[in-house]
Amino acid sequence: MNSTTNETCSSRADDPGTRGGLSSVVGSVGRRRVLLGLLASGTGAALAPVLTASEPAGPADAGFEETYRRRRIVGVRDRVGRSAHEGSGGWRVTVDGRPLHLMRRADGSWMTMVDHYQSYPTPLAAARAAVDELGPTERLSMPGDSADHMTGSGTPSRPTGVEGDHHSGVHA
Amino acid sequence: MVYTRKDVSTLTQSERRRFVTALLEVKRRGEYDEFVRAHIEYFKPDGERGLRTAHMAPSFLPWHRRFLLDLEQALRRVDDAVTVPYWDWTRDRTRTAVPWTDDLLGGTGRSSDRQVMTGPFAYGNGGWTIKVGVTDTAFLQRDLGRPGNPLALPTARDVEGALADPVYDTAPWNSTSTKGFRNKLEGWGAGRGAASWRNHNRVHRWIGGQMVGAASANDPVFWMHHAFVDLLWSRWQQRHPNAGYLPASPLAVGDAQHGQVVARQEKMPPWDVTPEELQDHSGIYQYV
Numbered sequence: 078m079n080s081t082t083n084e085t086c087s088s089r090a091d092d093p094g095t096r097g098g099l100s101s102v103v104g105s106v107g108r109r110r111v112l113l114g115l116l117a118s119g120t121g122a123a124l125a126p127v128l129t130a131s132e133p134a135g136p137a138d139a140g141f142e143e144t145y146r147r148r149r150i151v152g153v154r155d156r157v158g159r160s161a162h163e164g165s166g167g168w169r170v171t172v173d174g175r176p177l178h179l180m181r182r183a184d185g186s187w188m189t190m191v192d193h194y195q196s197y198p199t200p201l202a203a204a205r206a207a208v209d210e211l212g213p214t215e216r217l218s219m220p221g222d223s224a225d226h227m228t229g230s231g232t233p234s235r236p237t238g239v240e241g242d243h244h245s246g247v248h249a
Numbered sequence: 250m251v252y253t254r255k256d257v258s259t260l261t262q263s264e265r266r267r268f269v270t271a272l273l274e275v276k277r278r279g280e281y282d283e284f285v286r287a288h289i290e291y292f293k294p295d296g297e298r299g300l301r302t303a304h305m306a307p308s309f310l311p312w313h314r315r316f317l318l319d320l321e322q323a324l325r326r327v328d329d330a331v332t333v334p335y336w337d338w339t340r341d342r343t344r345t346a347v348p349w350t351d352d353l354l355g356g357t358g359r360s361s362d363r364q365v366m367t368g369p370f371a372y373g374n375g376g377w378t379i380k381v382g383v384t385d386t387a388f389l390q391r392d393l394g395r396p397g398n399p400l401a402l403p404t405a406r407d408v409e410g411a412l413a414d415p416v417y418d419t420a421p422w423n424s425t426s427t428k429g430f431r432n433k434l435e436g437w438g439a440g441r442g443a444a445s446w447r448n449h450n451r452v453h454r455w456i457g458g459q460m461v462g463a464a465s466a467n468d469p470v471f472w473m474h475h476a477f478v479d480l481l482w483s484r485w486q487q488r489h490p491n492a493g494y495l496p497a498s499p500l501a502v503g504d505a506q507h508g509q510v511v512a513r514q515e516k517m518p519p520w521d522v523t524p525e526e527l528q529d530h531s532g533i534y535q536y537v
Contacts, residue, residue, distance in 0.1 A: 181296025183305070183423045190383040190463040193292060194450040198441070210461055212362040216385045 141201045148208045149173050152200050168200045175217035177207055191217070252534050254480075257334035257473055258347045265352050268334065269369045271327040272469050273376045280323050284316070285381040287519065288466040295423035301509055302518055305424040307417070307495060308511045309435045310482045311527040313475045315520055318533070320472055332534065335476035338452055339405040344393040354470050357393035363458050365389040370469060382464040389468060392457030402455050403448045408434075411448060412485050417495045422510045429495075430485050434478065449478050480536045486528070494524045 141152045152170040170177045178190045179200055186196035187203035191210045197203040211217070260268070275281045291303035291312070303312045317333055324331045334348075341347050348354045355368020365388065370377040372388035379387050394400070411433035418429040424437035436450030446454050452474050453460045459467040466472075486492075499512040511517045513525045 180294040183295040183421065183425050185296070188294060190289075190292075192461055193463045193465070194436075194453040194461060195442075195446060211384060212386070212390070214362065218383055218385055 143201075145205050146208050148211070150201070150204045150208065152204060170200060170204050172204065172208060172211070172217055175219055177204055177217055179203060251532065252332050254332050254476055254534050254536050255334050256537075257336050257353065258341055260334055260353075262352065264330075264334075267328050268324075268331050269353065271324040271331045273369065274327045275320075275323045276377060282381045284320055284323075285464050285466045288316070289381070289383075289463045291519070292463045295425075295509075299509065300511070300518065301423075302511055304435070305437065306510045307422050307431055308517050308524055309431055310479070311494070311517060311522075311524040314479050314482070314527050314530065315517070315522060317472060317475055317479060321534075333472045333476045335480050335536065336470065336473035337477055338402045338455075338474070339408055342402050348470060348473055349393065354468075354473075355389075356391075358389075358391045358458060363390040363392050365391050365458075379459065379464075379467050382459065382467060383462050390458030391460070391468070394455060395457055400443050400446075400451070400455060403436075403451050407448055407451075408481060412481065412488060415489050415492055417485075417492055419495070420504075420506070422496065422500075422506045430482075430489075434481060434485075449474075479530075483530070483536060494528060 140154055141150065143150055150170070150172055152168055155167050155169050168179045170179055180188050180190075182188060182196045184196075186198055187200050188196040189203050189207045191207040192203070195206075197206055207217075255264075272281070288303070293299065293301045293303070293305075295301060295305040302308045303316075306312075321331075321333050324333070336348050344357055349356045349368075351368045353368065355365050355370050357363075358365050365371050366373070370389050372378065377389055379389060411430055414428065414430045414433055416429050418431040419426050424432065424435075426432040426437075427439065434448050436447035438445040438447045438450075453465060456468065456470060456474075459465055460471065494513045496510065496512045499515060500507045500510065511524060514523050516522065517524060517527075
């Protein structure tokens with residue numbers, strides 16, 4: 078599972094370059110930009126068979142799978158080769174099959190890229206809060222899901238996403 | 250030459266127009282989206298290891314000061330009369346006050362999908378397509394005041410609670426610091442839900458839409474909000490002239506935050522600059 082979803086990483090050698098005096102921010106970010114295709118498309122379906130059914134507010138360590146406000150939320154405790162300091166908090170969570178990046182706060186609570194200025198007691202609560210923030214037709218970004226961002230071959234046409242898996246799921 | 254940052258409510262019609270025009274041009278040039286990317290990249294929470302500079306850290310204030318300076322430079326390359334105005338959300342508190350007017354940032358989003366339909370940054374005008382985000386949405390979104398579950402902007406009293414703290418920041422130098430000006434202003438409060446959203450964080454939540462997520466810099470109000478946060482840092486410095494950025498020196502090897510926060514004279518990525526070098530902005534700009 079991890080070998081297929083965790084390693085679809087491509088880095089960019091080229092840099093969009095710096096424009097005028099914006100040098101510092103742009104240059105630094107651009108040089109280190111990496112696309113990590115964490116949880117490539119279809120992952121939600123692929124993970125489903127290994128899930129154990131869980132209660133919505135189940136033990137912190139259990140996975141979860143539920144439909145919340147017409148969105149399919151799937152969370153899997155990632156036990157293989159990943160830990161909190163790698164940026165996912167040790168969880169793989171998807172909403173309608175698209176990766177929702179979870180992050181851990183020092184107080185043990187959880188936050189997501191969608192809802193970034195507050196945190197929640199469990200990964201499921203954070204995922205629900207992210208769904209709350211999504212509009213009726215709004216979807217999470219998939220790395221490279223836009224024609225503007227990827228070529229047809231699946232190779233980034235220009236830097237996509239940002240450094241490391243910390244920000245997988247950013248459309249850029 | 251030292252330039253002036255003004256309260257957005259005091260801008261003349263011409264100043265409003267030139268500010269908006271400069272923003273749209275920086276966006277058109279492709280520069281703006283690099284700021285959005287940078288903000289996303291540097292949002293590193295404190296439950297993870299590694300250096301944090303932008304949030305949940307003492308350098309929250311100098312990081313955003315420098316971030317604003319870079320954006321302001323980009324604006325001033327377009328029009329050197331433009332500076333970033335600040336939005337005093339303790340005074341302009343309603344959904345129809347400045348900066349939510351048609352000649353500045355436009356208003357709140359429509360109820361169906363929170364799409365901003367008014368003002369220069371409405372998607373329909375063609376000049377403000379969201380290209381870097383955490384969702385697939387191409388239009389700017391807001392939900393001012395979150396009418397579905399209303400909350401209020403921070404008050405002058407809330408701000409005073411932060412300004413009164415004579416210490417810049419305290420251990421553990423993160424979002425759980427219960428004392429110190431920095432986190433009281435950044436706004437990671439104790440508890441859950443609305444009660445835990447203080448000052449800076451609460452304003453992001455009040456605006457809604459992209460401002461709630463990692464790609465918050467997509468909303469041009471980001472800069473006005475952070476200019477006011479930056480102004481509050483200046484006010485705190487004036488009130489506590491003998492207090493400075495903390496930690497003053499790098500944390501010891503045994504400290505849980507060793508290597509994770511920037512001390513006063515350490516470089517603050519992504520820039521080759523230290524918090525100490527950013528403490529005094531009087532040679533670059535002033536607030537009126």
